[in-house]
Amino acid sequence: MIALLKSHLDGDDQEFLSVAMQAAAHEARLGHASIAQQLRDLIDEAKRRASAVQSRSGQLIVLEPRGELANLLSVETPSARLSDMALPEALSERLNRVLLEQRQQKRLSEHGLNARRKLLFIGPPGTGKTMTASALAGELHSPLFTIMLEGLITKFMGETAAKLRSVFEAIRQTRGVYLFDEFDALGAHRHQPNDVGEIRRVLNSFLQLIEKDKSQSLIVAATNHPELLDRALFRRFDDVIEYGLPDTDIAKEVLTRKLAVFQATDVEWSRILPQAGGLSHADLARASEEAAKHAVLGGSTRITSEALLTAIQERKAASR
Numbered sequence: 001m002i003a004l005l006k007s008h009l010d011g012d013d014q015e016f017l018s019v020a021m022q023a024a025a026h027e028a029r030l031g032h033a034s035i036a037q038q039l040r041d042l043i044d045e046a047k048r049r050a051s052a053v054q055s056r057s058g059q060l061i062v063l064e065p066r067g068e069l070a071n072l073l074s075v076e077t078p079s080a081r082l083s084d085m086a087l088p089e090a091l092s093e094r095l096n097r098v099l100l101e102q103r104q105q106k107r108l109s110e111h112g113l114n115a116r117r118k119l120l121f122i123g124p125p126g127t128g129k130t131m132t133a134s135a136l137a138g139e140l141h142s143p144l145f146t147i148m149l150e151g152l153i154t155k156f157m158g159e160t161a162a163k164l165r166s167v168f169e170a171i172r173q174t175r176g177v178y179l180f181d182e183f184d185a186l187g188a189h190r191h192q193p194n195d196v197g198e199i200r201r202v203l204n205s206f207l208q209l210i211e212k213d214k215s216q217s218l219i220v221a222a223t224n225h226p227e228l229l230d231r232a233l234f235r236r237f238d239d240v241i242e243y244g245l246p247d248t249d250i251a252k253e254v255l256t257r258k259l260a261v262f263q264a265t266d267v268e269w270s271r272i273l274p275q276a277g278g279l280s281h282a283d284l285a286r287a288s289e290e291a292a293k294h295a296v297l298g299g300s301t302r303i304t305s306e307a308l309l310t311a312i313q314e315r316k317a318a319s320r
Helices: 002-009 012-028 033-049 067-071 089-103 105-109 128-137 157-173 197-212 248-258 269-276 281-297 307-317
Strands: 053-056 061-062 073-076 118-122 143-145 177-180 218-223 240-244
Touching: 002 012, 002 240, 012 033, 033 061, 089 105, 089 128, 089 240, 118 128, 128 143, 128 177, 128 218, 157 197, 248 269, 248 281, 269 307, 281 307
Parallel strands: 118 218, 118 240, 143 177, 177 218
Antiparallel strands: 053 061, 073 143
8 A cells, every 4th residue: 555655656657567467466365356357457457548548529638747747747638729829821721741651650650651740840930930839739639748957957957867767768658749849958969068977967868868868758849049959959850940030921820810700901011011020920920919909909809000010119119
């Protein structure tokens, strides 16, 4: 009982089941065949559910990471889809190719081929990299696990490497989409002036772990600073996908999507769009929200060109 409780509190499912099997064997030796069989049946059922992701009544239920993983991974069940995003056609096609290969993994494996499942997203802040990871999880009906760098990276680099191994063990055991956001904090190149040997060892550990990973999970790394990444990292990913600031058409799509439930038919896009240049998707979304709040607080649902222009100009000033 003590061993069972300790393994449960530590979040060590493997040890918990091992002790439970010992208890079943003990009951069998005592002649309690019925109890022993019930224990074995429950253990078998637990093993079938060991992926930590279950489907009940059409809903995705994700069990929270426990033990050390609770400080390394956050989990959510996204409802976002790629169709919710305003993406250039070429980028949309590349992401849909990833989804197609993920959904047809069995067919590909029958011919000795592997689906794309290690992705590196690069580009300016606010251009949709993190949201894409969420949308991919939503499309695949998978949980999204975000690696929490504040829990992963410690002042003791040896601990960081050990925690990194725990993350990749979770990637192997529990299928999902795993996001390494702000990846340059982990993957900075090994020849910077302030480089130290321990930092190199952590990066080398990541390189080895991602290369050896043969799991069914989708791994996504995202960075705003690809120039900081070690060049060896790029070869470890199946696809490097670049994000950019929206052009005029995408900018209009972002704004109109965010204002879809408001009256925006009078907006003079010929005045608005030239001013939107240089803003990210996130900046445009915030500007549209500001214009919408201005309308609501004024007792209306009508979006004016002046309110939207003001919001866009404020966002441009804030992003300088």
